[in-house]
Amino acid sequence: MNLLICCSFSFLLSYCSGAEESIGSKKFRDFLQEWPTPGTGPYFDTSINSNITGLVGKTVLLHCRVKNLGNRTVSWVRHRDIHLLTVGRYTYTSDQRFEAVHTPHTEEWTLRIRYPQKKDSGIYECQISTTPPVGQFLFLTIVEPITEILGSPELFINMGSTINLTCIVQYAPEPPPNIVWSQNSEVINFDSPRGGISLVTEKGFITTSRLLIQKAGQGDSGLYTCTPSNANTASVRVHILNGEHPAAMHHGHGSLTRFSHFTLLLSLVILLILRPPT
Template sequence: MRPLELLLTVTASAVAGFADDGWLQQAFDSPHFDTTTPRNVTALQGKTAHLHCKVKRLNNKTVSWIRSRDLHILTAGTDTYTNDARFQVARDAARNDWTLMIKFAQPTDSGLYECQISSQPLISYPVRLRVVVPESRVLGGSDMYINRGSLLNLTCLVTNSPEPPEYIFWYHGGQVISYDSPRGGVNVVTEKGEVTTSHLLIRRAGPADSGVYSCSPSNAQVASIIVHVLKGETPAAMHTSGGGAELPPPAAAAALMLVLLWQFGT
C-alpha cells in the first residue's frame, strides 16, 4: 500500500472510531463562542455601552454576564441580578447574541466583563470595556490678542472621542454665533475625524468682536477663550500681530527684553 493510501486509511479509521464513541458528535454539538465578536469595546460617557456575546449551539445551557473586578453576577439568561438598573441583557435569537447593555455608562464602568456558559467546565469569553470622556479645547491659551481689522481665527479641537460630535456650536458672549448675521464675514469650517477640528473665522475684527468665545461640541464640555481686539494701545510684545495664537510666556519675556535693550542702548 502506498504511503498516501495508508495515511488516508488510518485517518478514516480514526474518524470512524471517534464517531462510534460519540466523541466527534459531542464535540460538534457542544456550546462555543463566536470568537469574531469584538473583545474590546469603547463607549462614550453618558451613552449606552453594548457588549456582545455570540454563542453557538447553546442547547439547554445558560448564558451569564460577570463583572470581573468583583465577580458580581450581573445577568443570567434574561434575568438581571443587580440593583443597578443601568444593566440589562438583550437576546437576539436570530443571531445567537446575548448583549450586555450598560446605560449612561461612566468611566467607573470600565474594566473586564465575562460572558459565561454554564457548561461543565464553565467556559467564558472576556470583553474589555473602556468608557471615555471626550475633551475639547480652543487653541491659543486663555487669552488671544489681535489687531483691529485683522482676521480672527479660532480653532477648537475635540479629542478622546470614538465618534465625532454630531455638531459644534460657537458662542460669543453667551449668544450663539449666527453665520448669516448682518455683520457678515463670519464662517465656520469643521473637519470631523479621530480628532475633530472646528475653525471660526471672523474677517475685519473690530472692538465689538472682543469678548469670550466658546466652543460647545455635542459630546464634550464647553471650551472658552477671551479675545481682545486692540486699537494699537498695547505694546507688540503682549500680543500677536495678526490672527495667530498668544505668545507663550518665555517668548513674550524675550521680546520685551529685546525692546528694553534697544531703548537703553540708543
C-alpha cells in the first residue's frame, strides 16, 4: 500500500514537472490559481455599496467584488426581465449601452451602463457560477434633473416690495452652464432702463439661481420662467398687490361670497327656529 502511494506521488511530481516544462512556469502558476483554495469557495465582498443612484444620461457603474473566484465566472443579470447582460468579460445583451468591464487578475467585476434612463432603475444581480449559483443584489435608481421655483405656482408681492424668486436645479448631469429667466416669454434684460434687477447664481450638485427685482410695480406681474440649459423649465406666476387681499384675487369677490353664504346660513337657522311645530 505504501509502495502504491509513493508511486502515485512520484507520478504526480513527474507529471507536474513535465507540465511546467511544457507550458512554462508562468502559465502553470496561472493554471493552478484557477482552482479554488481547498475547503473554501468564492464569496462576495459585502463592503461594496449596494444602493446606487445615477443620473439620466450620465454613465453609471455597478461594482461587484468577488474573492477566491477560482475557475468560476461572474455574470450580471437584470431582474426586471431576468435578462442575462454579461458573462465574464463578454456582453450578451444586444443593448449596446451595457458593457462588462474587468481588469485581469483583479477582483472587480463591473457593469457599465451608458446613457441610462429612468426605466433602467431596478435590481441587478452579480452572480457567481457555483452550483447552485450565488448572487449579490444591487439596487439602482436613475433620477432625472428637477427644476423648481420656491413658492410656485403663484406668489403675491406687495407693491414696492422686492420680488425674490429662487430657482433650484438638482440631479442634473452637471451644473447647468446657463440659466435664463424670462417674464411672459420675454427674456429678462438686466441692463434695461428699469434697473433694480439682479441675478445671483451658485452652481454645484444643487444649483440655485436667485432673481431679485426691487420696488415691484404692476408691470412686474406675470409669468416668470427659469430655464436651465440642461434641465426642464419651471414657472411661477407673480401677482403685485395694491392693497388687495390675495383671497379676493383668487375668487373674485371672495368676501362678498363669504358674506352671502353666512347670510344664507343665518336665514336657514331663523326659519328652523320660527317654524311652527307639527
